[in-house]
Amino acid sequence: MELYYQIIFFIFGSVFGSFFNVVGIRVPESKLFASNRSQxxxxxxxxxxxxxxxxxxxxxxxxxxxxCRTKISPIYPSIELFTAILFSLSYTHFGWSIELIIALLLVSLSSILIVTDLRYMLIPNKILLFFLPFFIVLRILSPLDPWWSSLIGAIIGFVLISLIILVSKGGMGGGDLKLFVLVGFIVGYEQLLLVFLLSTLLGTLFSGVLLLTKKVNRKSAIPFGPYICIATLITYFYGTDIINWYITSFF
Ligand SMILES: [Zn+2]
Structure with a gap:
């Protein structure tokens, strides 16, 4: 029965992923419901x-x-597969619970933002504002322990990224700031710090590889949103394990 649901979540995830591609491409251009969907x-x-x-x-x-034999961007199937795997993982990880809904929403938000940030270098307010009320209500129904960890997480996200924006002058943008505040609220302050570390690590690693392989040069702006999203998901699913492993290994 478990495997049956895992497959169902995988299939639903791939269909939603396909929809998130469309949302991510069209919302920034404000034509979500344009009719030429399938050409x-x-x-x-x-x-x-x-x-x-x-x-x-x-x-x-x-x-x-x-x-016409034109190449289709590999981003499309990647987002479909990404959403499918993570929907299935969400069910496996949380079972039937309120936390499962938070997980599915977080995966959905991440998929859409990866598309908008890769394509437009943008984390649209519309998308963040659409998801925000759901996360607030769900975190009230399924609070972190302690419950105020959400509030402190949001505040630390705001202060930390504001400082980075002031110091780095362009390393991160307002979209990254708002996303960090939201993520802080969802995962709490301890895990937010892990998200921050992991996203910087991933960002440095990947831009290093892109620079070495000359896919980008030093002046190209690299979207940071996808790293925040991936770091958030790693932390959300495995943050407690990572923190425990770190503490037992080094202290
Ligand atoms: Zn064609």
Whole structure:
């Protein structure tokens, strides 16, 4: 029965992931409900239902449009797979609980923000404001221990990232700041510090690799949002384990 639900969550995740691609691409351009949902942006070919199956269609078509052979961005199937795996993991991790809803929302928010930040270098207020009330209500229903950890987390997120913005002048932006405040509220102050460390580590590591492989140069701006999202998810699922491992190994 457990495996059955894990598969169901995986399939739902891939379908939602496909939707989050559309949301992430269209919300910043304010045309979420435009009608040309299912055509190739290059040749305008109408896509059949079997060309819109998450993950599977991309693999079968070898990553190209059937009409004009234009390469389809690997971001699409990546987000579908990312959401599918994390929806399934959320269920495995939390079972049927309020925390499961928080997990699914956090995965959804992350998927959308990875798309908007990679494509537009933007963490849209609209997206943050849409999710905010759900997280507030759910954290009241399923509080952290102690409950004020959420408030301190949000405050530390605000102070820490404001300082970095002041000092670095452009390393992070207002979107990153708001995202950190929200993440602090969801995961609490201890885990927020871990999110901060992990995201800086991931950011440094990946921009180092991108610089070495000359995919970017020193002047290119690199979106930081995806690192915050991935660090948040690692911390949200495994933060307690990581903190315990660290304490027992080094103290
Ligand atoms: Zn095409």
């Amino acid at each position: 190739c942006p290059k040749c305008g070919k109408q896509l059949h239902w079997y060309e819109l199956v998450p993950i599977v269609s991309y693999v079968i078509q070898l990553g190209r449009c059937k009409g």
